[in-house]
Amino acid sequence: MSTQTRTGITAIELVPTACDVGDLPNGAVDVLAVTCVPPVTGEGSMGTEPSAIRSHIDGVVIGWVVGEGGATGVPVDYPGNPQGAALRAVSTVAIGVDDVGREAALLFEAGDPRRPLLVGLIHRPETREISPSTTPAIEPIHVDGDGDRLTLTADKEIVLRCGKASITLTRAGKVLIRGAYLLSRSSGVNRIKGGSVQIN
Numbered sequence: 172m173s174t175q176t177r178t179g180i181t182a183i184e185l186v187p188t189a190c191d192v193g194d195l196p197n198g199a200v201d202v203l204a205v206t207c208v209p210p211v212t213g214e215g216s217m218g219t220e221p222s223a224i225r226s227h228i229d230g231v232v233i234g235w236v237v238g239e240g241g242a243t244g245v246p247v248d249y250p251g252n253p254q255g256a257a258l259r260a261v262s263t264v265a266i267g268v269d270d271v272g273r274e275a276a277l278l279f280e281a282g283d284p285r286r287p288l289l290v291g292l293i294h295r296p297e298t299r300e301i302s303p304s305t306t307p308a309i310e311p312i313h314v315d316g317d318g319d320r321l322t323l324t325a326d327k328e329i330v331l332r333c334g335k336a337s338i339t340l341t342r343a344g345k346v347l348i349r350g351a352y353l354l355s356r357s358s359g360v361n362r363i364k365g366g367s368v369q370i371n
Contacts, residue, residue, distance in 0.1 A: 227282040233293065234277045240266035245289055249277055253284050260287040 234249030237257040244259030245266045252258065260277065266289070274293035280286040313324040323329060329340045336350040355361060 226284070228279045228284050229282055230278075231290075232277045232279070232287075234275050234287070236266060236270050236273050236275050236289075236292075238271060239268045247275060247277060247287055247289060249287070251284070258285060258287050260289040262289040264289070264291060266292075 232249050234247050234252075236245060237248050238246035240262055245262045246257040247260040248257050261280075270292060274295070275289050276291045276293060278288045278290055280288055313322075315322040315324075327342050331338045337347075339345070339347040339349075341347070
């Protein structure tokens with residue numbers, strides 16, 4: 172307890188909150204004021220409430236997309252939202268139904284917590300452990316060569332492709348040659364033989 176005397180008037184400040192008349196100093200005649208100051212007990216004490224509503228926000232706040240964007244903006248929310256409900260944010264990126272629930276980077280026009288500006292979506296790459304049971308099966312490809320002959324073997328299909336030209340070999344025995352321009356030239360006999368021959 173501290174006591175200050177000025178021209179016969181006593182001002183008394185009591186610490187902590189309990190204000191007991193029995194604590195008044197002897198001889199006090201006129202009491203100008205009695206001030207009870209609560210003790211400071213750390214976080215959550217008067218003047219230090221962590222949940223106090225902010226009236227001005229600077230910098231980027233990480234929030235989330237609540238709904239699909241429309242003509243009136245994108246519904247967003249963020250920790251400490253003073254409205255207690257989703258706010259319509261002006262967005263610099265297109266937001267679709269697939270983006271609902273994603274984290275978003277928010278700025279605020281003139282620092283006003285009621286006027287969010289969505290400047291981008293947060294991308295967090297997901298790491299997934301691949302087990303042998305989930306590893307996709309790869310068809311075996313065999314290559315044999317001895318310097319004179321190269322054999323490329325696949326189980327279903329082999330495709331040689333370059334631009335618009337391709338040669339496809341299938342397991343059913345089909346040979347498909349496709350291209351914008353085909354030229355067949357031989358210095359000897361050029362034979363076309365088959366069970367049937369179709370031209371156009």
